[in-house]
Amino acid sequence: MTEITNQQASIDRPGHSDAPQGAERVYALIILVEDRPGAVDRVVGVLRRRRANMQTLTLGRGGLSDSSIVRISVFVSDSEVGIDHLVEQLRKIVDVQRVVNLPYQQSVSRELALIKVSSTAENVNAIIDLGTLFGARVLEITPETITLEVTNSEESIEKLVVLLQSYGIRDVARSGSVAIARGADEND
Numbered sequence: 001m002t003e004i005t006n007q008q009a010s011i012d013r014p015g016h017s018d019a020p021q022g023a024e025r026v027y028a029l030i031i032l033v034e035d036r037p038g039a040v041d042r043v044v045g046v047l048r049r050r051r052a053n054m055q056t057l058t059l060g061r062g063g064l065s066d067s068s069i070v071r072i073s074v075f076v077s078d079s080e081v082g083i084d085h086l087v088e089q090l091r092k093i094v095d096v097q098r099v100v101n102l103p104y105q106q107s108v109s110r111e112l113a114l115i116k117v118s119s120t121a122e123n124v125n126a127i128i129d130l131g132t133l134f135g136a137r138v139l140e141i142t143p144e145t146i147t148l149e150v151t152n153s154e155e156s157i158e159k160l161v162v163l164l165q166s167y168g169i170r171d172v173a174r175s176g177s178v179a180i181a182r183g184a185d186e187n188d
Helices: 039-050 080-091 123-133 153-166
Strands: 027-034 055-061 069-078 096-103 107-118 135-143 145-152 171-173 178-181
Touching: 027 039, 027 080, 027 178, 039 055, 039 069, 039 080, 055 080, 069 178, 080 096, 096 178, 107 153, 123 135, 123 145, 123 153, 145 153, 153 171
Parallel strands: none
Antiparallel strands: 027 069, 027 096, 055 069, 107 145, 107 171, 107 178, 135 145
C-alpha cells in the first residue's frame, strides 16, 4: 500500500540557495533604465526567468530632469540570497543604469486607487466621511455612485476597500506601488 502525503513541491530556480521556507521578506527594487526600445522588456524578462515572486510592478518616467530614464518599482517577496542574485542579474543588463535594493521597512511606498461605490442620498455623506479618514478625495458624485481617489499605503487602501464593501463597491482600479528610500539617499 502506498501512502500519499500532502507535500508542497518546491520550485527550483537556477542560482538560488536552499533558503528555508519562511525566510522570505518583501523587498522594493528600484531600477533605473535607459528609455530605449526593448530595455524594459529585458528587465521584465530577467524577472520572469528568475521566477521572481512579484507583488507589484510599476513603471514611469524617472530621474529629476532626464526624461530618457524609466523608473521601475517592483516589490518582490524572496529570501535575501534570492534577491541578491536577482539584483546581480539586473545589473548585468546593458540599459540598466542603477538598481537599488531596499528591504520593505527602508522604503516609503504609495499606491493610487480609484474606488467607485454605490451610494444613495442617505449614505453619500457617510461614504465621503469614511474616505476622508483615509485621505481620499471625491472625484465624481452621481445619483447612484460616488468615485473616490486615494493615495496611501497598500495596507490602508485594503482597509478602506473592506470598509466600503458594506455600501457596495462597483469597481476598483489600483496602480501598484511606487517606492523611494527612507532618509537622505538610496543605497546600492
